[in-house]
Amino acid sequence: MSSPSEAQMRPPYSPLYFLATLGAGGLMVTFFMFLMFWVPHPGRPVPIFEDIMGAFASGAVPLKAAIVAAMVGIAGLAFLMIKSLIWNLRGVAAFKTTDAYAALRTSNAETQLMAIPLALAMVVNGGFIVGLVFVPGLWNVVEYLFPLAMIAFVLIGGYGLMIMRDFFGRVLINGGFNCAKNNSFAQVLPAFAFAMVGVGLAAPSAMSGSAMIAGLSFILSSFFIVVAILLAVANVILGLRSMMENGANAESAPTLLIIVPLITVITIAWMRQNHGLHVHFDVHGGAGETLSMLTTLLMVQLAVFALGLTVLRRFGYVSKFVTGPEKSAGSYALVCPGVALSVMLHFWLNKGLVASGLVDKFSLAYLLISAVAIALQVTMIWLVLKLNAKHMGGTDRQVAVPAE
Known part of the structure; x- marks a missing residue:
């Protein structure tokens, strides 16, 4: 008997593989947290190359080690x-020529295409981090870069809006959306994508010295954040109803955790917007207000995280699709919640607990909470490498692609 050809052996492609790109970009942010909160950057909302080099030259050994780890981590994950x-x-270019792509465009799974603008927005955000960390003198020309970045995010957001235009134009006119198979939070993916565009558009609001740029950033980012919230609320309700009636979809179970990264991204966007409103438009909020917001949203994340882990454990998901022989493109959705919770803990600790005076910086409590964030970060690095080796390192096994 002749052996199957390489084309026959090759795993079927899914747009959900763009979550691998998203995961690597998100992990870059976890390393940037070391620099953001441990490297002094007076007069600027973020650390830049000059701040990092100055801290490395004059800082203590632990700070130097953290800087080296951050820069190596960011460079490796950018690659x-x-x-x-x-x-x-x-x-995806090859996938669009197949019958599977045509079938996807007429099913619930059409919204999986939103993983593309989600990943593209993350790449732009990641590129800005690389510039801040490795490019000398970037801050001297950053005001010229903000309009270009906003144009890029608007184009990516527009691409996402066209995908959703086609989806809603089909299901709201012709019907055909299978509510019974909507037994997951897979349909929340578009909300996550628009939130990622929104947080990118909000960056100039926090960083620009121009009131015009900051105001435009606030307005544009608000549009995509509002769209994200509306989509998230509607699809969480629809998905939860279907799961209560039909049970959760085993392969799509990781999507139950998608609320965690969605909250982190929207939280960062709001904090960026608030900073811009404070600097340019005389809107003032105290440390206690920030602590209240961050604590409330973190508690929501922990509740969702606990629910998602309960369902994943009941399905034995990790032993099947991560450490076991079965392969699902949707398993990359496990990376985002861990990354998002790690980042959220850094913000809660530094912008909430430390800023309000509840915890002293680099105290024992500070180090313990930071250790939890770092433990999540290390676990997600392992998960990304494990999944990449499993899904992109060979072509000998079939992949289970969540269809809905």
């Missing part, structure tokens, strides 16, 4: 992010 992006762009 992994771009490598994954190229792999996905090639994959």
Whole structure:
């Protein structure tokens, strides 16, 4: 008997593989947290190359070690992010010529295409981090970069809006949306994508010295954040109703955790907007207000995280699709919640507990909470490497692609 051809053996492609690009980019942010909150950057909302080099030259050994770890981590994950992006762009180009793509465009799974603008927005955000960390003198020209970045995010957001236009134009006119198979939070993915565009558009609001740029940033980011919230609320209700009636979809179970990264992204966007309103438009909020918001949203994340882990454990998801032999493109959705919770803990600790005076910086309590964030970060690095080796390191096994 002749052996199957390479084309026959090759795993079927899914747009959900763009979540691998997203995961690598998100992990870059976890390393940037070391620099954001541990490297002094007076007069600027974020640390830049000059701040980092100055801290490395004069800082204590632990700070130097953290800077080295951050820069190595950001560089390595940036490479992994771009490598994954190229792999996905090639994959989706070939996928669009298949019957599977035509079938996807007429099913619930059409919204999986929103993983593409989600990943592209993350790449732009990641590129800005690379510039801040590795490019000397970037802050001297950053005001010229903000309009270009906003144009890029608007184009990515517009691409996402066209995908959702086609989806809603089909299901709201012709029907055909299968509510019974909507037994997950897979339909919340578009909300996550628009939130990622929104947080990118909000960056100039926090960083620009121009009131015009900051105001435009506030307005544009608000549009995509509002769209994200509306989509999230509607689809969480629809998905929860279907799960209560039909049970959760085993392969799509990781989507139950998608609320966690969605909250982190929207929270950062709000904090960026609030900073811009404070600097340019005389809107003032205290440390206690920030602590209240961050604590409330973190508690929501922990509740959702506990629910999602309960369902995943009941399905034995990790032993099947992560450490076991079965393969599902949707397993990359496990990376985002851990990354998001790690980032949220850094913000809660530094912008909430420390800023309000509840915890002293670098005290024992501070180090313990930071250790939890770092433990989540290390676990997600392991998960990304494990999944990449499993899904992108060979072509000998079939992949289970969540269809809805």
